[in-house]
Amino acid sequence: MKRVIRENLAVWIAVILCAAVWLTVQLSGLRLCAVQTGSMEPTIPTYSLCLVTTRVDYDDLAVGDIVVYTRSSDGRQIIHRVVEFTDGGAITKGDANHSDDGVSVTPDNLYARYIAHIPGGTRVFNVILSPAGLAVMLLLAAALLLPDVVGRRRRKQG
Numbered sequence: 001m002k003r004v005i006r007e008n009l010a011v012w013i014a015v016i017l018c019a020a021v022w023l024t025v026q027l028s029g030l031r032l033c034a035v036q037t038g039s040m041e042p043t044i045p046t047y048s049l050c051l052v053t054t055r056v057d058y059d060d061l062a063v064g065d066i067v068v069y070t071r072s073s074d075g076r077q078i079i080h081r082v083v084e085f086t087d088g089g090a091i092t093k094g095d096a097n098h099s100d101d102g103v104s105v106t107p108d109n110l111y112a113r114y115i116a117h118i119p120g121g122t123r124v125f126n127v128i129l130s131p132a133g134l135a136v137m138l139l140l141a142a143a144l145l146l147p148d149v150v151g152r153r154r155r156k157q158g
Helices: 002-007 009-028 121-129 131-157
Strands: 030-034 049-053 066-070 077-086 089-093 103-105 110-118
Touching: 009 030, 009 131, 030 110, 030 121, 049 121, 066 089, 066 103, 077 103, 121 131
Parallel strands: none
Antiparallel strands: 030 049, 049 110, 066 077, 066 110, 077 089, 089 103
């Protein structure tokens, strides 16, 4: 077993690193949220990638908080600012919008609270997740692992 681990050390390190990142993200409640429209400009520019936390309680929300909620009409996630509370729930509004969304956030459809954003991050994310982007990522991974595999073969032959 030690020999298998030693011979495939780069692969094991990559697997352990990916598992650690995945586990950390799952336990922390941190998620990424893509902003595709300009409804929150100038606070959050179009195509920003937002860091949000799903560890949020409806009762802890305040006017001015930026939240992510699931719109009941189509299931899309919307990121807008809380502008008022009513008996029916929280009323939200995009910073660039002229009118509010009406009662849109309740304990049942609250997803997350905004933490920070990376301007233009969604474009980078979309490129990476495109077929060409995934191919480039696979080629980079192969290029990083190839020297280890070639070196191991040479050691076995020599």
